[in-house]
Amino acid sequence: MNSFFETGYTIDQLHEAYARRAVSVTDVMRQFFDYARIHDASIGAFLELFEQEGMARAATLDAEQERRDASSPLPPLFGVPVAIKDNMLYARHHASAASKILEHHISAYTGTAVQKLLDAGAVIIGRTNLDEFAMGSSTEYSAFGVTRNPYDPEKVPGGSSGGSAAAVAGNMVLASLGSDTGGSIRQPAGLCGVVGLKPTYGAVSRYGLMALASSLDQIGPLAKTVRDAARVFSVITGQDPLDATSAPATYENLFINRAAVKKKVLGVPREYFIDGMDADVAVAVRGVIDRFVKDGFVIKEISLPHTQYALSCYYIILPAEASSNLARFDGVRYSRLTDVPVDAGLLDVYRLQKGMGYGDEPTRRILLGTFVLSSGYYDAYYAKAQKVRRLILDDFQKAFDDGVDAMLTPVTPTTAFRIGEKKDNPLSMYLSDIFTIPVNLAGLPALSLPVGSGFSKTNMPINFQIIGKHFDERTILSLGDYYEAHLKPTA
Amino acid sequence: MILDDAALDHLFALARIEREDDPVRRQKLLQDLSAILDHFQELRGVDTDHIQPLSGGTFLTNVTRSDEEAVRDVVCVAEERDAALRQFPEAEHGYLKVPPVFE
Numbered sequence: 001m002n003s004f005f006e007t008g009y010t011i012d013q014l015h016e017a018y019a020r021r022a023v024s025v026t027d028v029m030r031q032f033f034d035y036a037r038i039h040d041a042s043i044g045a046f047l048e049l050f051e052q053e054g055m056a057r058a059a060t061l062d063a064e065q066e067r068r069d070a071s072s073p074l075p076p077l078f079g080v081p082v083a084i085k086d087n088m089l090y091a092r093h094h095a096s097a098a099s100k101i102l103e104h105h106i107s108a109y110t111g112t113a114v115q116k117l118l119d120a121g122a123v124i125i126g127r128t129n130l131d132e133f134a135m136g137s138s139t140e141y142s143a144f145g146v147t148r149n150p151y152d153p154e155k156v157p158g159g160s161s162g163g164s165a166a167a168v169a170g171n172m173v174l175a176s177l178g179s180d181t182g183g184s185i186r187q188p189a190g191l192c193g194v195v196g197l198k199p200t201y202g203a204v205s206r207y208g209l210m211a212l213a214s215s216l217d218q219i220g221p222l223a224k225t226v227r228d229a230a231r232v233f234s235v236i237t238g239q240d241p242l243d244a245t246s247a248p249a250t251y252e253n254l255f256i257n258r259a260a261v262k263k264k265v266l267g268v269p270r271e272y273f274i275d276g277m278d279a280d281v282a283v284a285v286r287g288v289i290d291r292f293v294k295d296g297f298v299i300k301e302i303s304l305p306h307t308q309y310a311l312s313c314y315y316i317i318l319p320a321e322a323s324s325n326l327a328r329f330d331g332v333r334y335s336r337l338t339d340v341p342v343d344a345g346l347l348d349v350y351r352l353q354k355g356m357g358y359g360d361e362p363t364r365r366i367l368l369g370t371f372v373l374s375s376g377y378y379d380a381y382y383a384k385a386q387k388v389r390r391l392i393l394d395d396f397q398k399a400f401d402d403g404v405d406a407m408l409t410p411v412t413p414t415t416a417f418r419i420g421e422k423k424d425n426p427l428s429m430y431l432s433d434i435f436t437i438p439v440n441l442a443g444l445p446a447l448s449l450p451v452g453s454g455f456s457k458t459n460m461p462i463n464f465q466i467i468g469k470h471f472d473e474r475t476i477l478s479l480g481d482y483y484e485a486h487l488k489p490t491a
Numbered sequence: 492m493i494l495d496d497a498a499l500d501h502l503f504a505l506a507r508i509e510r511e512d513d514p515v516r517r518q519k520l521l522q523d524l525s526a527i528l529d530h531f532q533e534l535r536g537v538d539t540d541h542i543q544p545l546s547g548g549t550f551l552t553n554v555t556r557s558d559e560e561a562v563r564d565v566v567c568v569a570e571e572r573d574a575a576l577r578q579f580p581e582a583e584h585g586y587l588k589v590p591p592v593f594e
Contacts, residue, residue, distance in 0.1 A: 109571045312530055349590055350507040355510075
């Protein structure tokens with residue numbers, strides 16, 4: 001069974017083994033925990049492994065399987081080892097957002113997406129590292145240590161869902177949940193060479209996700225294949241009365257047939273191939289487009305003229321929303337740091353808790369958000385950014401109205417960078433999300449998936465991105481699955 | 492530089508964060524924030540006359556419900572309430588205890 005870990009098997013393959021009763025959940029989980037405990041020592045994907053309860057749950061699932069009629073189907077994630085990003089609530093478990101300010105915080109309830117994983121039979125094997133409060137693109141801004149890229153330990157896994165991406169890439173789980181506010185699922189998926197889906201805004205309930213920027217945040221899956229990501233997405237999607245922004249969309253079947261896939265018109269926005277991006281990345285993504293062309297797809301070059309303003313727009317809107325959302329971690333409700341004097345007055349509790357509890361990046365963004373929302377600057381920054389956000393959405397809408405069904409773009413301008421390379425230069429860190437941010441501003445779904453053998457000269461993974469219409473995850477997943485099955489080079 | 496020293500202190504006060512006193516870290520923070528704010532100047536060149544602001548990512552309209560708990564029979568299950576209470580540094584008789592607001 002060790003070959004499972006070397007080849008990186010999929011949920012489909014594991015379920016096939018369960019259906020044949022070739023393995024028990026206990027066998028599988030024992031191996032995953034043993035593997036994760038050893039291998040994560042050098043990766044740092046996990047903040048905590050839930051080994052004892054995971055093994056207990058495996059035994060419960062085995063008993064369930066024992067009673068199941070051989071002809072009845074397995075629950076969709078039965079016995080599947082998954083990980084959750086540590087900004088998602090799971091009752092009676094720590095949830096720290098990788099921040100010192102929540103180091104001692106324990107979830108009072110379980111969020112909807114996590115509950116759906118459990119209801120579908122998944123075994124949650126641990127909580128994964130992230131940039132503090134999901135603010136970052138490298139997982140270096142975690143208060144609890146760096147996560148290393150499984151392809152090269154000197155490099156970052158991307159972020160903010162870097163632990164979730166590294167856990168999948170390092171074969172320590174078959175799937176994980178991340179959250180994507182400006183690229184935090186797709187960019188680490190890209191730097192670690194796994195599949196990541198950012199669903200349409202509203203497709204997955206945000207109940208129990210610690211809010212970063214409420215108009216942008218979306219939970220989504222990371223997995224080894226498009227089919228596995230689709231399977232996890234189909235489990236976690238759905239309207240939730242506990243999240244008023246969750247949408248009533250339903251997805252009957254996430255894959256369309258091959259003939260329908262081949263009729264899709266693919267747009268290539270010229271603004272996504274820019275000066276300063278790695279030549280390796282541009283060549284690899286151009287190679288993907290060529291393969292679609294040679295296979296008979298209709299490709300249209302398009303223009304999304306406001307793309308260049310997305311970064312500024314995002315870094316006004318996000319800090320504005322984040323500065324409001326993070327106000328609640330005041331030392332009064334969600335645990336208090338022991339360094340705050342017991343006799344401190346209320347204002348001092350706030351100031352000391354936040355001063356000692358937040359790392360550099362949350363502090364920067366809270367101050368930035370406070371600035372852009374403050375009297376005298378609101379119209380010039382926040383109101384202006386909201387108008388530019390409309391123009392960015394209109395660009396996408398116009399392209400879709402002109403007959404484009406989905407778009408092909410790079411995910412990141414570079415491959416994984418070295419640990420420490422961008423940490424002290426926030427603006428250069430922000431630039432690694434320039435191809436993912438516009439999608440969040442427009443609320444669209446997008447898939448990040450490996451190019452294939454198009455690894456860079458430095459042997460690091462390269463992904464590309466497929467952007468779809470609102471609630472049209474079917475098209476991008478079908479295109480991704482088609483690419484994986486028929487076009488992906490396997491050198 | 493858009494931000495000066497006094498403005499930085501004002502932001503710390505508004506955000507209820509203890510001010511940074513280390514001169515080196517303070518200077519770095521001012522530089523970083525100023526560089527980011529400088530970058531935003533590019534938005535000035537975008538014509539947004541007659542453009543409606545967009546506050547969310549979808550075309551959905553507000554979903555509201557009547558002011559009652561429609562989801563469960565009770566407002567909050569006792570177990571969740573107690574778990575939330577346990578996160579409070581101080582609680583008394585099931586209430587959150589806060590330091591005095593008025594002296």
